[in-house]
Amino acid sequence: MADASSYLEHFFRPKSITVVGASRQPRKIGHVIFKNLIELGFPGKVYPVNPNATEIMGLKAYRSISEIDDEVELAVIATPSSIVPDSMEDCARSHVKAAIIISGGFKETGENGKKLEEQVLNTARNAGIRVIGPNCMGIYDTYNSIDTLFLPRYRLKRPGRGNVSFISQSGAFGAAVLDWAAEMGIGISKFISLGNKADIDEVETLKYLREDKTTKCIAVYIEGTNRGREFTETLREITAEKPVVVLKGGMTPEGQSAVLSHTGILAGSPQVYDAMIKQTGAIKAETAQELLDFSVAFTHQPVPHGDRVMVVTNAGGFGVLTADSISRLGLKLAKPKGETMQQIRSKMPPMVNLKNPLDLVGDASPERYKAALEPLTADPDIDGMIVIILVQTPEINADIVDVLTNIASFYRKPLVVTTVGGELTNMLTKMFTESGISTYPTPERAVKSMKALITYAQHHMRKGENG
Amino acid sequence: MADASSYLEHFFRPKSITVVGASRQPRKIGHVIFKNLIELGFPGKVYPVNPNATEIMGLKAYRSISEIDDEVELAVIATPSSIVPDSMEDCARSHVKAAIIISGGFKETGENGKKLEEQVLNTARNAGIRVIGPNCMGIYDTYNSIDTLFLPRYRLKRPGRGNVSFISQSGAFGAAVLDWAAEMGIGISKFISLGNKADIDEVETLKYLREDKTTKCIAVYIEGTNRGREFTETLREITAEKPVVVLKGGMTPEGQSAVLSHTGILAGSPQVYDAMIKQTGAIKAETAQELLDFSVAFTHQPVPHGDRVMVVTNAGGFGVLTADSISRLGLKLAKPKGETMQQIRSKMPPMVNLKNPLDLVGDASPERYKAALEPLTADPDIDGMIVIILVQTPEINADIVDVLTNIASFYRKPLVVTTVGGELTNMLTKMFTESGISTYPTPERAVKSMKALITYAQHHMRKGENG
Numbered sequence: 035m036a037d038a039s040s041y042l043e044h045f046f047r048p049k050s051i052t053v054v055g056a057s058r059q060p061r062k063i064g065h066v067i068f069k070n071l072i073e074l075g076f077p078g079k080v081y082p083v084n085p086n087a088t089e090i091m092g093l094k095a096y097r098s099i100s101e102i103d104d105e106v107e108l109a110v111i112a113t114p115s116s117i118v119p120d121s122m123e124d125c126a127r128s129h130v131k132a133a134i135i136i137s138g139g140f141k142e143t144g145e146n147g148k149k150l151e152e153q154v155l156n157t158a159r160n161a162g163i164r165v166i167g168p169n170c171m172g173i174y175d176t177y178n179s180i181d182t183l184f185l186p187r188y189r190l191k192r193p194g195r196g197n198v199s200f201i202s203q204s205g206a207f208g209a210a211v212l213d214w215a216a217e218m219g220i221g222i223s224k225f226i227s228l229g230n231k232a233d234i235d236e237v238e239t240l241k242y243l244r245e246d247k248t249t250k251c252i253a254v255y256i257e258g259t260n261r262g263r264e265f266t267e268t269l270r271e272i273t274a275e276k277p278v279v280v281l282k283g284g285m286t287p288e289g290q291s292a293v294l295s296h297t298g299i300l301a302g303s304p305q306v307y308d309a310m311i312k313q314t315g316a317i318k319a320e321t322a323q324e325l326l327d328f329s330v331a332f333t334h335q336p337v338p339h340g341d342r343v344m345v346v347t348n349a350g351g352f353g354v355l356t357a358d359s360i361s362r363l364g365l366k367l368a369k370p371k372g373e374t375m376q377q378i379r380s381k382m383p384p385m386v387n388l389k390n391p392l393d394l395v396g397d398a399s400p401e402r403y404k405a406a407l408e409p410l411t412a413d414p415d416i417d418g419m420i421v422i423i424l425v426q427t428p429e430i431n432a433d434i435v436d437v438l439t440n441i442a443s444f445y446r447k448p449l450v451v452t453t454v455g456g457e458l459t460n461m462l463t464k465m466f467t468e469s470g471i472s473t474y475p476t477p478e479r480a481v482k483s484m485k486a487l488i489t490y491a492q493h494h495m496r497k498g499e500n501g
Numbered sequence: 502m503a504d505a506s507s508y509l510e511h512f513f514r515p516k517s518i519t520v521v522g523a524s525r526q527p528r529k530i531g532h533v534i535f536k537n538l539i540e541l542g543f544p545g546k547v548y549p550v551n552p553n554a555t556e557i558m559g560l561k562a563y564r565s566i567s568e569i570d571d572e573v574e575l576a577v578i579a580t581p582s583s584i585v586p587d588s589m590e591d592c593a594r595s596h597v598k599a600a601i602i603i604s605g606g607f608k609e610t611g612e613n614g615k616k617l618e619e620q621v622l623n624t625a626r627n628a629g630i631r632v633i634g635p636n637c638m639g640i641y642d643t644y645n646s647i648d649t650l651f652l653p654r655y656r657l658k659r660p661g662r663g664n665v666s667f668i669s670q671s672g673a674f675g676a677a678v679l680d681w682a683a684e685m686g687i688g689i690s691k692f693i694s695l696g697n698k699a700d701i702d703e704v705e706t707l708k709y710l711r712e713d714k715t716t717k718c719i720a721v722y723i724e725g726t727n728r729g730r731e732f733t734e735t736l737r738e739i740t741a742e743k744p745v746v747v748l749k750g751g752m753t754p755e756g757q758s759a760v761l762s763h764t765g766i767l768a769g770s771p772q773v774y775d776a777m778i779k780q781t782g783a784i785k786a787e788t789a790q791e792l793l794d795f796s797v798a799f800t801h802q803p804v805p806h807g808d809r810v811m812v813v814t815n816a817g818g819f820g821v822l823t824a825d826s827i828s829r830l831g832l833k834l835a836k837p838k839g840e841t842m843q844q845i846r847s848k849m850p851p852m853v854n855l856k857n858p859l860d861l862v863g864d865a866s867p868e869r870y871k872a873a874l875e876p877l878t879a880d881p882d883i884d885g886m887i888v889i890i891l892v893q894t895p896e897i898n899a900d901i902v903d904v905l906t907n908i909a910s911f912y913r914k915p916l917v918v919t920t921v922g923g924e925l926t927n928m929l930t931k932m933f934t935e936s937g938i939s940t941y942p943t944p945e946r947a948v949k950s951m952k953a954l955i956t957y958a959q960h961h962m963r964k965g966e967n968g
Contacts, residue, residue: 054509061895138863141853190893191923204818206863209893210921217923258822284823286828292821295856320829321945322822322921351671354724354750354759356788361753362787385610389762396605426657428528454677454789456658456684478788495801 041164042234042242046130046178046224048107049078052130054121055113055137056082056090059152063136063184065090066110067172071182077179079104083124099128108132110182115139117148118168118209118230122154126161133158134182135168136186141230142169155232169221170229171205174212176222177248183227185209196221198329199243201236201259204283211255211322220330223248226402228501237264244272251332253325257283257293262310262348269314277332277490281319315493317486322454324482327474331483334470335448337491340417342368343484344410345391347422348398348430352454353391356420356477363485367391368416374409381405400433404441418448418487420480425462426455435462439469448472452480503515508631509701509709510601513645513691515574516545519566519597521588521831522548522580522604523557530603530651531579532557534639537648544646546571550591566595575599577639577649582606582617585635588619593628600625601649602635608697610637622699637696638672641679643689644715650694652676663688664717665796666710668703669693670724671750678722678789686934687797688713704731711739717797718799719743720792724750724760729777736781744799744957748786749774782960784953791949794941798950801937802915804958807884809835810951811877812858814889815865815897820858822888830952834858835883841876848872867900879914885915885954887947892929893922902929906936915939915954919947 051071055064064084071080072091081104082090085097096102098494099109109130111121115137119264125133138150151168158165166172172182176195183190186469193216202208205227212225223246226239236256243249252272259265272278282283283305284293311318317332319325333391341363348351360367367390375388382402385395394402403421410416442449451473453459459475466473476479502684502855518538522531531551538547539558548571549557551903578588582604592600606616618635625632631794633639639649650657657676658857660683669675672694679692680895690713693706702724710716719739726732734785739745751760752771784799786792810832813819829835834857842855849855849869852862861869870888877883892900909916918933918940920926926942933940941947 063895142697185893185895189895189925191925202818204816206816206891206894207818210816210819210891210926213893213922213924213926217927225771246634255818257818281822283818283825286825286830288834289821289825292817292824292856292858295817295854295858295860321826321943322819323943323945349671349677350759350762351669351674351722351724351750352677354756355748357759358750358753358756359788361755367755387762388847389759391762393762424673424677426652426680427673428530428656455680456682457680458656458658458683459677459680476788476790478790 165233171227191216273315377409617832632700638694658683844876
């Protein structure tokens with residue numbers, strides 16, 4: 035098999051795209067896909083194919099790909115499943131290089147669908163066409179402006195540019211997580227929905243993302259694989275360079291049986307997956323929330339050199355709960371050096387008790403955070419910091435974003451923020467996240483994400499590599 | 502000690518309130534409190550006391566309470582701590598019944614503050630004045646329109662009316678959680694911030710809320726108690742009638758030491774608390790998120806009679822993850838009766854696989870949910886349902902709220918909703934929550950909340966009570 039980075043370029047950097055099944059009817063998925071591609075501003079050519087239309091959204095429509103007087107590199111197929119074999123023949127005749135089959139109605143529906151899928155795949159193989167899908171959402175690429183998701187933007191918000199890439203076996207799962215990421219201000223490089231994996235699967239896409247310069251962290255949702263050994267090897271190779279966070283659906287007997295019913299794939303033993311993920315140095319997520327939270331941490335945070343965490347807060351109660359969480363997850367509360375605490379002492383009101391958690395108390399201002407955090411950044415006995423900021427308190431204002439951003443810009447260890455609340459809190463959280471500071475709405479999620487960073491560091495340092 | 506329901510009425514149903522330290526300067530807490538009381542529309546009289554003003558927000562200001570030509574039932578004291586002894590003397594002379602001391606600068610600051618607190622308390626005791634605080638946020642009561650929180654509404658949104666009441670030892674913790682509740686559309690009856698607990702504590706407020714008709718569930722954040730035995734007994738008495746969810750800060754050695762530094766209270770052995778909470782039939786929360794999530798469930802959901810959970814979804818992946826979570830938490834996937842499944846079969850497209858999780862697939866409409874859910878509500882082999890609705894999918898519209906609300910109105914078992922995503926999802930979540938359907942943004946939070954309901958039911962059924 036050729037290097038994934040070469041043939042997958044046809045999907046992510048095509049010169050021209052055709053949408054087969056492009057439609058003028060707003061509710062048709064062929065319409066939504068075509069519209070999204072045009073609106074996102076894909077820089078290459080886009081050709082609508084529809085035998086019953088002469089023009090779609092102001093562009094000339096073609097009866098078939100063969101009629102297009104240009105090379106078509108990528109075909110996005112959104113026709114009813116019964117027509118897909120013809121569409122693929124059309125692709126073959128026209129020397130299309132890659133096809134994304136959005137349409138459902140294949141293997142996932144039973145024996146007849148399975149035969150149909152095999153027929154389509156045979157045509158593609160004979161013509162050297164690589165296929166993503168069928169029964170998928172396709173791809174979303176913020177850097178190359180490709181969007182084949184068939185859900186309109188008012189239903190499914192698209193995240194902006196960023197450095198997480200995300201491979202999902204389940205389309206609906208992927209869509210919901212993208213929507214969530216957009217809401218949280220998390221940027222994405224590439225999203226790939228694998229669907230039935232008739233051809234291209236998790237192994238090839240992982241290899242491609244390994245080489246992708248805009249991908250700093252890879253998030254994977256997978257229910258089962260037909261290539262266990264290659265998957266394991268690929269993970270092992272990649273994680274030495276880029277963190278990979280894996281959420282495996284079907285990690286319990288009940289979940290396994292649901293996977294079988296969902297995808298027809300035997301999920302494989304939970305114990306085997308568990309051990310496999312750990313061995314490869316990938317990071318296991320148990321929930322969709324962890325998948326996103328950990329990916330955010332890996333994208334923006336440096337790798338820590340130990341597990342001693344400093345907690346700074348303006349709310350004692352959340353300091354207590356963070357300490358509880360640090361203890362439950364087996365991390366350590368850092369013990370700052372005496373001289374660090376002396377430096378801080380001189381700038382704090384007498385009420386501030388110099389402990390870890392360091393409670394700056396309810397009237398802490400951005401300046402007080404700065405006065406406490408700067409000496410802490412220089413302390414070698416601290417491996418990372420969790421900064422809790424309740425923005426409901428009277429002295430916190432938007433300056434806190436500048437203070438934290440500035441400190442994070444020179445601090446070479448992880449610094450994550452926790453802020454709990456409603457509207458104003460969400461606003462600040464988005465400001466922090468968009469400034470590259472990983473911010474979590476509860477202390478526990480911040481501590482878990484810190485632990486993910488530490489687990490990654492420990493695995494790869496143990497192996498003698500320079501994290 | 503008199504029945505809590507009598508003397509605590511002075512706090513929650515006073516005929517008149519004075520704000521001592523009411524101010525015209527917007528940044529002063531005495532201003533914010535006075536303004537909030539007026540704006541919320543407290544129906545009784547409100548008198549500002551400030552020796553340096555003649556009028557505040559259009560109302561005549563008084564030099565002292567004694568000058569007010571009316572009985573004052575409740576005094577809210579927001580002066581600097583050094584003046585609080587005088588203010589309390591003034592309360593005593595004027596036969597005030599109850600006082601909330603917002604001001605900090607007492608026991609929490611050390612030996613001098615402790616003496617000051619004792620002095621104030623002596624004056625109050627001799628005059629028969631009951632005290633909440635000092636060093637607290639006071640109370641927020643949506644039914645009696647009382648709001649003594651010193652944070653302006655643009656920082657801290659206030660939740661609307663509802664049936665959760667919330668006791669918090671930590672003011673900042675309470676404020677952040679209220680703000681969060683407002684954002685999620687969760688209604689509150691009463692919020693009480695206990696502060697230093699110089700007089701009134703968790704035991705008395707719990708007893709009061711037991712009798713409170715608008716309180717269906719009580720959430721408690723506590724770091725330590727000086728009355729372990731009474732606290733345990735009170736919890737035991739109440740939980741037989743009303744669920745109480747307890748989040749205890751300092752449940753690990755690290756957390757305990759943070760509590761000591763935060764409140765000066767020895768947190769007590771984690772094991773003892775753990776066993777105590779279980780024995781009383783209260784529900785333990787480990788995080789602020791669980792505290793809110795479980796309270797929402799208890800407020801709106803009936804008590805289940807078993808642990809067999811049915812999962813209905815329009816996204817297979819989330820069905821798988823929900824099954825994983827059910828298995829991990831020791832609950833069971835229900836096995837619906839054959840006749841139930843037959844009834845559903847006739848109304849489903851062939852792609853729908855009749856299993857649990859029941860995957861209605863990506864093009865499920867509100868009508869398809871209705872056709873599946875109605876037969877399931879009649880099945881005696883199901884003890885509760887988790888309904889997953891991804892609103893990004895093409896056929897979901899606002900009718901889904903009517904469908905679910907209607908089914909929940911006659912279903913006498915728990916039915917909770919999960920919906921994952923961004924803007925549109927949050928909108929629907931709020932609509933569901935405000936319609937009384939407990940809705941969670943991840944499957945795991947829905948399953949944990951279902952488990953809290955089941956744990957409560959099991960404890961109280963084992964004791965021969967009719968849950």
